[in-house]
Amino acid sequence: MLNVFTLKNGRLVQQEVDNPQTLAGLQPVWVDLESADPRELGWIEARFGLVIPTDVLDQDLEESARFYEEEDQNQLHLRSDFLISDEERPRNERVAFIIYGSVLFSIHTHDLTVFRLLRLRARRMPGLIENATDVLLALYLTDAEYSADTLEGIYDDLEVIGAHILKPRPSDQDASEALTGIALQEDLNGRIRRNVMDTRRALSFLLRSRHLSAEQSQEARQILRDLDSLDGHTAFLFDKINFLMDATVGFININQNKVIKIFSVASVAMLPPTLIASIYGMNFKVMPELDWSLGYPFALALMVLSVIAPFWFFRKKGWLE
Incomplete structure (x- = not known):
C-alpha cells in the first residue's frame, strides 16, 4: 500500500495514488509504504530515483547498519522499532526510514497506531509539519506519548490484578488468573522499555548527524527528556510486577500448604x-x-x-x- 502525504495550508494531506502518473504530479513530504509490492517500489524508483534495499527491514542489523548516512547520495537511513500494544499479541514493529532529498520514506509491514495518530493530529493542527524531518520527529514524539499512555494502562491493569489477588482468602483460580495477567503486563512493559531505548538511539543519531535545525534539535532533546521519564516509570512498574508476582506465588504456596496440612492432620488422626x-x-x-x-x-x-x-x-x- 502506497500512502503519499503533501502539505496544504500547513496541514498534512493524504493523497490517493493508484498509478505512476498520479505520483508524478505530486510533491510529497512523506511517502509511507506499508507492505509495498514490487510494482509500487518501481514507481518510487522511477519518480524519485530511490532504490529501496530488499533487506531494509532485516531484524539482525548491527547498530552501524541501522543508523547511517550516505553523503554522496544525500540519504539518511534509520531503522526503528514502534510499539503495537495489541491486547492479544503486543509486539514491536520494525520500521525503516529514509530521508532522501526533501522526502521522508517509511517502510513497514503492518499498520501502526503511531502513524494513524500522527496523521490525525497533523490534519487538525496546522503548522505542525513543515518538512520531512519534522514528520520523523513528530513520529518519535507520538511514539513516546503512545508508550506513556500504554504505561498508564499497564498501571491500571495491575491495580485491578492487585485488588483481585490481595483480597482475603484468594483461591487457586484467582491466583492462576492473576499470574496470567501479570505475565502479559510484564511482557508489554518490557517491550515499551525496548521501544524507548531504540527511540533514544535514533534521536541521538539524528542529533549527531547535524541534519536538524536549531529548533528541531531542541525538540529532539525534549523528546529524549520525555523518554528518560518513561524509563523511570517502567522501572517502577517492574517493581510492582515483581511484588504482585511474589504475592501471587506466596498465596499459591499457602493454599497448597493448607491442603498438605489437612492430609497431615488426617493421617495423624x-x-x-x-x-x-x-x-x-x-x-x-x-x-x-x-x-x-x-x-x-x-x-x-x-x-x-x-x-x-x-x-x-x-x-x-x-x-x-
Whole structure:
C-alpha cells in the first residue's frame, strides 16, 4: 500500500495514488509504504530515483547498519522499532526510514497506531509539519506519548490484578488468573522499555548527524527528556510486577500448604484407631474382651473417639485454620 502525504495550508494531506502518473504530479513530504509490492517500489524508483534495499527491514542489523548516512547520495537511513500494544499479541514493529532529498520514506509491514495518530493530529493542527524531518520527529514524539499512555494502562491493569489477588482468602483460580495477567503486563512493559531505548538511539543519531535545525534539535532533546521519564516509570512498574508476582506465588504456596496440612492432620488422626484395631486384631487366647458381649461395639466406639479427640485438639489449637 502506497500512502503519499503533501502539505496544504500547513496541514498534512493524504493523497490517493493508484498509478505512476498520479505520483508524478505530486510533491510529497512523506511517502509511507506499508507492505509495498514490487510494482509500487518501481514507481518510487522511477519518480524519485530511490532504490529501496530488499533487506531494509532485516531484524539482525548491527547498530552501524541501522543508523547511517550516505553523503554522496544525500540519504539518511534509520531503522526503528514502534510499539503495537495489541491486547492479544503486543509486539514491536520494525520500521525503516529514509530521508532522501526533501522526502521522508517509511517502510513497514503492518499498520501502526503511531502513524494513524500522527496523521490525525497533523490534519487538525496546522503548522505542525513543515518538512520531512519534522514528520520523523513528530513520529518519535507520538511514539513516546503512545508508550506513556500504554504505561498508564499497564498501571491500571495491575491495580485491578492487585485488588483481585490481595483480597482475603484468594483461591487457586484467582491466583492462576492473576499470574496470567501479570505475565502479559510484564511482557508489554518490557517491550515499551525496548521501544524507548531504540527511540533514544535514533534521536541521538539524528542529533549527531547535524541534519536538524536549531529548533528541531531542541525538540529532539525534549523528546529524549520525555523518554528518560518513561524509563523511570517502567522501572517502577517492574517493581510492582515483581511484588504482585511474589504475592501471587506466596498465596499459591499457602493454599497448597493448607491442603498438605489437612492430609497431615488426617493421617495423624488415623493413627490411634489403627493402633486400637491392631491390638484387638491380635490372636491371643487370653484377652479380657474376647468373651465380653459388648467388646466389639466398645472397640468401634474407642476408635471413633480416638479420631474425634485429635481433631478437637487441633481445632482448639487453631491448627486447622
